[in-house]
Amino acid sequence: MITRFKDYLAKTNLAKNTVASYVWTVNYFLSHYGEVNKKNLLAYKGYLVENFKPQTVNLRLxxxxxxxxFTKHDRLKVKFVKVQQKNFLENVISDADYKFLKAQLKADGYEDWYFVVWFMAATGARVSELLHIKVEHVKVGYLDLYSKGGKVRRLYIPKNLRSEASLWLKRKGITSGYLFLNRFGQRITTRGIAQQLKHFADKYGLNRDVVYPHSFRHRFAKNFLDRFNDLALLADLMGHESIETTRIYLRRTASEQQKIVDKVVNW
Incomplete structure (x- = not known):
């Protein structure tokens, strides 16, 4: 049954990691609770709520x-738990720390990593999307990304980044192909990028919690709204299905809230 369930999921255009997660969840439930009935499903939900964060609970459910x-037991479906929306952004690198990191990477000769950080923060690319950028895209100034639903999102490469990246590529003698490669000449992995960023955080005395790939995508969104307050355009640039997702960037980060409170509240 599990094998057939896995095949069923594979036909629904879900990511491999998602399929693996769902299969693992069902295996865990069946091995620990046995029969699929309302009582056991609610017991499993209770176990999840007690031990995991709401997002994880909902992923399992x-x-x-x-x-x-799949088993035609739709009437037994379990309701998701409510995820409480926070009124601030967490773990986003500050503009000052982003600029400091970029400057240090350049000064110390880590040019490839200087551009990894700059490309993420200046394009709003997800780290998986960053790996698709080629020399050819730098030349034309954009990259078209296709989602599973057949939608196209254009990832723009701003002029100042294009100009400096072109000189960098010329120095390296690279005229085509992917930008970010490892020492074996293969595309670097998302995990490799995340690990190296933590290394640089330690090296330069930055908070490890804010130095990770998606943090620079958040920085792009915050900086964009600070300079050009158009939420609908930002939603398009970020590839958000709903503008509601983009609204989070109208909120302050926790550290920004703290600074404002410290400055304003003197009573």
Whole structure:
């Protein structure tokens, strides 16, 4: 049954990691609770709520619900738990720390990493999207990304980044192909980027919690709205399905809130 469930998921255009997560969840449920009934499903939900964050709980429940769809037990589907929206952005690198990191990487001769950081912060690219950028895209100034639903999102490379990246590529003698390669000449991995960023955080005395790939995508969004207050355009640039997702960037980061409170509250 599990094998057939896995095949069923594979036909629904889900990412491999998502399929693996759902299959693991169902295996865990069946091995620990046995029979699929309302009582056992609610017991499993209770276990999840007590031990995991709401996002993780809902991911597990989504896997269970997919299995219930597959086995034609839709009436047993479990309701998701409510995720409380925070009124601030967490763990976003500050503009000052971003500029400091970039400057240090350049000064110390880590040119490839200087451009990794700059490309993420200046394009809003997800780290997986960053790996698709080629020399040819730098030349034309953009990269078209295609989602599973057939939608196209254009990732723009700003003029100042294009100009400096072109000189960097010329110095390296690279005229085509992917920008970011490892020492073996293969595309660097998302994990490799994340690990190296933590190394640089330690090296330069930055908070490790804010130096990770997606933090620079957040920085792009914050900086964009600070300079050009158009939420609908930012939603398009970020590739958000709903403008509601983009609204989070109208909020202050926790550290920004603290600074404002410290400055304003003197009573």
């Amino acid at each position: 989504q896997g269970i619900n997919k299995y219930l769809e």
